[in-house]
Amino acid sequence: MEEKMKRSKNLLRKGAALAAMSTVLVSQVPLINAFAYGEADVSQSTFKQDTDNSADFQNWLSNVWQGGEKAYAQTENVALTPGSDAADLNFSWYSAGKGTPAVKVWKDGSKSSAKVVTGNAEAISAENWQGKSYSAANKVNIADYFEENTQYHYQYTDNYTGDDSIWSAEYDYTTKATDKFSVILTGDPQVGASGSSSDYSANDASVARDAYNWNKTMQQALKTCPDASFLLSAGDQINQSGATKDNDKKTRESEYAGYLYPSVFRSLPIAATIGNHDMAGSDYSAHFNNPNSEDKLGSTAAGSDFYFNYGDVLFISLNSNNRNQEEHRTFMNKAVASNPDAKWKVVIFHSDIYGSGQPHADTDAATNRIVFAPLMDEFNIDICLTGHDHTFSRSYQILDGNVVDYDISSGSVTNPDGTLYITTGSGSGSKYYNLLNYTPYYIAERTNACLPSFSTIDFSSGSLTIKTYDYNGNKYADDFTINKTNTDMSVDEVINNAEALINGTEVNYTEDSMNSLKDALSALKQIKAAYTTASDPMIADITTNYGKDTDRVSGYGSVKNAADKSTSESGKSVNRFKKGVSTLLDKTIYIQAQEGAQAQLADYKSENAPKIDAKALEDAKTAVVNAINALTVQDDNDTVTEPSAPAEVSSADNSSTDNSSTDNGKAPQTGDNMLARVYACMAAAAAGIGAVIVGIRKKEDICER
Structure with missing residues (x-):
């Protein structure tokens, strides 16, 4: 009943607003890329040398990293991670001994009434190159405690024994608002990737260099966005991908000392997704205490998918190293069910499935596109955040591989269909990649200016804005905003609502009004069918064979068998599935990309790209919604009293300033609009009012209690 009420209420307000929105859409916008x-050419980058020659770096190296506090040995630094929602906070840290871990937390000025929460110590055996050994990964979760816009202090202990416990130093944690807030986004700090002759040693220069620049990035990020609620990391926190040899494990722990070095992380929670360099070691899950990961869906050795809610925003982190689409779908269903009315749905994973970096974007990442892109469409994800490319890119709105050609010349779009894909640059400057030597049709903007970078994302009930900067605080890319109003509905939502009414039995509608709805729905479905990719046989193939000897994929999206690989004109093998294997790749790569000398495609025209006429799509959606609003009830002369809609019904959805389809806040009446009356009946029934008789009707069971 509640679902029916929501559907009826929402549909009443769509028609006029959607009609108004369609006037700002242009059907044949050329796909122009901005390279502001x-x-x-990354081979010309002097960033590594510039760091090594910096007096500030050398001073820090001698007095902080290797001397003084010996930061390079501190793999045990505490990491905060988001809890299930804004009232929760999770903690994790290493210790030499195994006891009962605990966190003591209190509001500013109220230490005498501090709350002590104990947790669990997981047995580990870890060592870094500096000779420190650890036997426990301590995890503490504090739930339902933190209030908005409040300053707290905390301490932690490896072994809680009551009043004689030995506590850490005091740290601050200040909560932010949840209705309007900002987060920081980074990708691929990959500490240790810059390389040095001293790798596999206590004085590893690559870890030092990358930790120094990573710290600078995070310091600037907090300066640029001082009220950030948490950090979203798109993966590859560290560089060492192997985790079987003892020396590799020691390197990983030394690299984690570099990743966790920034002091901002004692007060800024980290939501770190699993990259391909993180995936092999259990040290990832030992260092981070991620929420809602207990089902272990999407798992590899490092960990699994996780999600959390912050106000009206749902954040979903997927482990893109796991190619079992069905596991990720099960997990996303659970995540969405935790906040079904989320205003924004954000997904973050490592693989750059719609990126623009030369090593990955149209090769191994394309394999992952087969698995993950359909999930973004299925769950109507607003923005998908990825890494792996070590270059920054922003896509157009992408729906089933198609660019939805909204006019984005203003740097914004309102109530769009499709998903916006962001690929982050390097968070530390440890490694850069060249851009593809052609511009993928789906890319709106890209850059690889060879400087560490970060983004901020501002959320409110009506907008989402992403801004990107280098580690000096200078703009690194154009700002972009998605606006959303209370009239926002995707194509699938419009279709599902229309089909529910056509197939419903609660009300008998006139044949003419129902036929009008069916005709409008048929037209919308035809548009959808024209841009929908045919069933992709590779989805089931990858999912079914994942992890088996029959798996046609190896590593992080590499094509295992030579017979499956694309081949250039010169006969060189290309690390992506050949044309004809995947319908999605045929559509999103082989319409544009060619191998070898044809890569830049001088004769390529943007009109050949997979593209959706946004105006036609919005007009068709509007026509369906208008037809729904125009449904009239069959008159069989069995007339009874019709009550007016209760006041609370017309005001229930009027918190928004958008009243384009209401008349002074009253429910619209389009012809003999039965929807309004059905909704009034449902509202009355839900409120416990006695049997309500609705309008001119034939069925006596329209109103159910």
Whole structure:
């Protein structure tokens, strides 16, 4: 009943607003790419040398990293992670001994009434190159405690024994608002990737260099966005991908000392997704205490998918190292059910499935596109955040591989269909990649200016804005905003609502009004069918064979068998599935990308790209909604009293300033609009009012209690 009420209420307000929105859409916008922030040949980058030659770096190296506090040995630094929602907070840290871990937390000025929460110590055996050994990964979760916009202090202990416990130093944690807030986004700090002759040693220069720049990035990020609620990391926190040899494990722990070094992390929670360099070691899950991961869906050795809610925003982190689409779908269903009315749905994973970096975007990442892109469409994800490319890119709105050609010349779009894909650059400058030597049709902007970078994302009930900067605080890419109003509905939502009414039995509608709805729905479905990718046989193939000897994929999206690989004109093997294997790749790569000398495609025209006429799509959606609003009830002369809609019904959805389809806040009446009356009946029934008789009707069971 509640679902029916929501559906009826929402549909009443769509028609006029959707009609108004369609006037700002242009059906044949050329796919023009903006390169305002530059492309670079990474072989010419002097960033590594510039760091090594910096007096500030050398001073820090001698007095902080290797001397003084010996930061390079501190793999045990505490990491905060988001809890299930804003009232929760999770903690994790290493210790030499195994006891009963605990966190003591209190509001500013109220230490005498501090709350002590104990947790669990997981047995580990870890060592870094500096000779420190650890036997426990301590986890503490504090739930339903934190209030908005409040300053707290906390301490932690490896072994809680009551009043004689030995506590850490005091740290601050200040909560933010949840109705309007900001987060920081980074990708691929990959500490240790810059390389040095001293790798596999206590004085590993690559870890030092990358930790130094990573710290600078995070310091600038907090300066640029001082009220950030948490950090979203798109993966590859560290560089060492192997985790079987003792020396590799020691390197990983030394690299984690570099990743966790920034002092901002004692007060800024980290939501770190699993990258391909993180995936092999259990040290990832030992260092981070991620929420809602207990089902272990999407698992590899490092960990699994997780999600959390912050106000009206649902954040979903997927482990893209796991190619079992069905596991991720099960997990996403659970995540969405935790906040079904979320205003924004954000997904973050490592693989750059719609990126623009030369090593990955149209090769191994394309394999992962087969698995993950359909999930973004299925769950109507607003923005998908990825890494792996070590270059920054922003896509157009992408729906089933198609660019939805909204006019985005203003740097914004309102109530769009499709998903916006962001690929982050390097968070530390440890490694850069060149851009593809052609511009994928789906890319709206890209840059690889060879400087560490970060983004901020501002959320409110009506908008989402992403801004990107380098580690000096200068703009690194254009700002972009998605606006959303209370009239927002995706194509699938419009279709599902219309089909529910056509197939419903609660009300008898006139044949003419129902036929109008059926005709409008048929037209919308035809548009959808024209841009929908045919069933992709590779989805089931990858999912079914994942992890088996019959798996046609190896590593992080590499094509295992030579017979499956694409081949250039010169006969060189290309690390992606050949044309004809995947319908999605045929559509999103082989319409545009060619191998070898044809890569830049001088004769390529944007009109050949997979593209959706946004105006036609919005007009068709509007026609369906208008037809729904125009449904009239069959008159069989069995007339009874019709009550007016209760006041609370017309005001229930009027918190928004958008009243385009209401008349002074009253429910619209389009012809003999039965929807309004059905909703009034449902509202009355839900409120416990006695049997309500609705309008001119034939069935006596329209109103159910």
